Amino acid sequence: MSGSSVHIMLSNEYYKASSTSHFNCHYQRTIMLKLNSFTVTDEKTHPTQVMRRRATLSHKYELFYRDPLNPVQAQDAWITDASGRKYLDAYNNVVSVGHGNRRVIDAMTNQAKMICTHTRYVNDELCRLSERLTGKNEGNNEWRSIFTCSGSEANDLAMRVAMQFTGGNGFIVTDHAYHGLTALTQAITTSMTGYLELSNRLGLEIATIPSPVGKNEGNSFIDGLQTAINDMHSRGIRLAAGIFDSFFTSDGLGLTPKGFLDDAVRLLHDNGALYIADEVQPGFARSGSYFWGFQTHGADPDIITMGKPMGNGYPMAAIMFKALLDDYIMDSYFNTFGGNNVAVAVGHAVLDEIEERNLLENAHIQGEKILSELEQLKESCVNISSVRGSGMSIAVDVVTNDGAPNADGAIRIVEAMKQRGVIISTSGVSGNTLKIRPLLIYTNEDTNFLIDQAQSAVRTVFS
């Protein structure tokens, strides 16, 4: 790098010139696949609101749908847009216990009226929340927790703990993973562009494994993991951790064979690496069988990170780790908002909802029904090649008549579902996987509506 003085002219011209520099070229997009996200540039086809957005918000913000949604009200599983149109929410995995959940809102409001302060004062309810969360994981280990604002902050800290503990800088991830938006977590987020450049810059070594999303692809995942470990060792890289979403959600959902993640974790441990279970998406009963996703495999994580549904929309997240890792956190830890009294009250209310309304069981029952109906749909349609899921995490692969990944077909189904009043999206390395994530509180009517519209949408798109 040159140390020469470069005067910054704060003008259009300088900035434009700079954007063509060699350095910037390294960061050009290598993946153009944008799934169901659009950066709006065509003034004629979009409402005033979108132009207002462009004038004041970063253009790196994206919108869902070519004709974006303008939701103004929501209750339980249903969203209403500004025109009064209603949509069944089968996408948003934050509001797991329902839009406008009254118990959660009351807990938030009542606590906010009492006091909202931080973790540098004693707070029994904070401890009790940590006890409830660590208690969700069986096993003989003592666990400790730290509360953060976001899953990104939790994963960022988890990565540093793994590096400190092992002395390593090698991370193993899948090839279409999402782990966060801080520098460190974006450096291992293989589903976005620039991660490799960023990881090089930050001194991380990343090995990627193909996503285990096909039937029993977990077996080849183990082979891929062994190859990655061998590769790291042969290059003299010390491993820090394997970090995987326990359901491989952003990869397109990888679930079988049952137990493969446990085998993977043993392999990591045998090779001096920790296992960080990214439970930001699969956690909090979404699986319909266990509270945490990794429990479906009987796997033994060293660090568990969580976020999205933890506060049903209130910004909160956490990291839990085996107590013996505590020494490897730098200096002290203080998070201004993480673990504040309102977050704690909300966290309890969400757990109360899951436990008292038997939402784990409901996720299982409704999820099984959706899965079996979609399986039947697959049998009758050559353009659906795979249906897989666990509880309220469901994936459907869309293919061409020749069986090739069909991202365009997937997008058309997403749009057809929107026309029919259901919100879903796409995911996966080829962008051809329908991402269906019903809320845990679905009623039989919600489930039937989703199934009916899915059948109708698929038949129309592929008629």
Added chain:
Amino acid sequence: MSGSSVHIMLSNEYYKASSTSHFNCHYQRTIMLKLNSFTVTDEKTHPTQVMRRRATLSHKYELFYRDPLNPVQAQDAWITDASGRKYLDAYNNVVSVGHGNRRVIDAMTNQAKMICTHTRYVNDELCRLSERLTGKNEGNNEWRSIFTCSGSEANDLAMRVAMQFTGGNGFIVTDHAYHGLTALTQAITTSMTGYLELSNRLGLEIATIPSPVGKNEGNSFIDGLQTAINDMHSRGIRLAAGIFDSFFTSDGLGLTPKGFLDDAVRLLHDNGALYIADEVQPGFARSGSYFWGFQTHGADPDIITMGKPMGNGYPMAAIMFKALLDDYIMDSYFNTFGGNNVAVAVGHAVLDEIEERNLLENAHIQGEKILSELEQLKESCVNISSVRGSGMSIAVDVVTNDGAPNADGAIRIVEAMKQRGVIISTSGVSGNTLKIRPLLIYTNEDTNFLIDQAQSAVRTVFS
């Protein structure tokens, strides 16, 4: 680094052995100064609650006060503990518009009942909040914003934008700065241990300047900045940015001479570096003269980050930047909670409070009164060497009879203030600076109570 296979025995023995490794020794504490924070280890002198904390929360969490506070209720500027004792809050800089602020709570509750979703759908109120915030900064530049959960996330992104734009990896910070808890921001947080090891590991080059906290120390700050820039250039390091809290809050408050920060920013720009204004602490009218801290100097930042008081306790933060920097954000940007509908409603309510209750003016009036009374106290006490401040950011240096920094004396004043029902803390590179941060909504009675107790505490400690 060794690539040899290390089997992890998940037992006490392995972990203990590992903690003595060479690698870990690099991370031993180099700064032992813990200010007014304590890690509690003595079971006999502390209540059951503290032991419950230790059993389930990270031991890297710290508590304020040797006899920790157990607050259970708060309204306006007053906190009540479990025993019913009341304390005037002259420390917590998140709840700027008052504990239990009804307008903010109502905005939060009402919006939560309507809808709480994310930035991938259109939302006029999100745009309006961005417009209000960017409108607080005069100037001809077009600004754009991104909403995050925490100031850490905002600073983390700001650093990456600066690196992308300049192609540099050099950052200039002060020597007792706090900028966040993600890996990237902790690597420039010189007030905590391990930052140098972390910055080396992440490939960052850090130059530190002595904190400009004495009277007119801003002048030598400019000299220090020039030295740091020369040093970077001579080592062939390309500068990315100078990142400074505009009030140098964690350094102990550096404010004079007026305009010195503007000179510093010009120097940065002349040398190809951006200026990131960390307004997480000084922003939102705390200065009593301008909405942003940097405006007191007429400085021209390229990026502004904000957080703490932005939601009066609701977890929210943001980054604003000159529009031409937008191209240097990697890929797209999506933050699960940042900019959600409730955060937006809360953000408006906080701005409404500041504007409609004239809290900028109130911060000025009450702050000036506190400052002038503390100035008089200084004249009558050799152990107070300096009083400085702007609005509701106030610092008092405590010294020995010989004029040396007196961290122990500062702690004793903090404890004496607590006994008198006022919460303050300490800061600064020598730990001898009293950190007094009254809420913006102080009444005359609150101000008088603070002054009376400060006079009494100082006289008792130094009698």
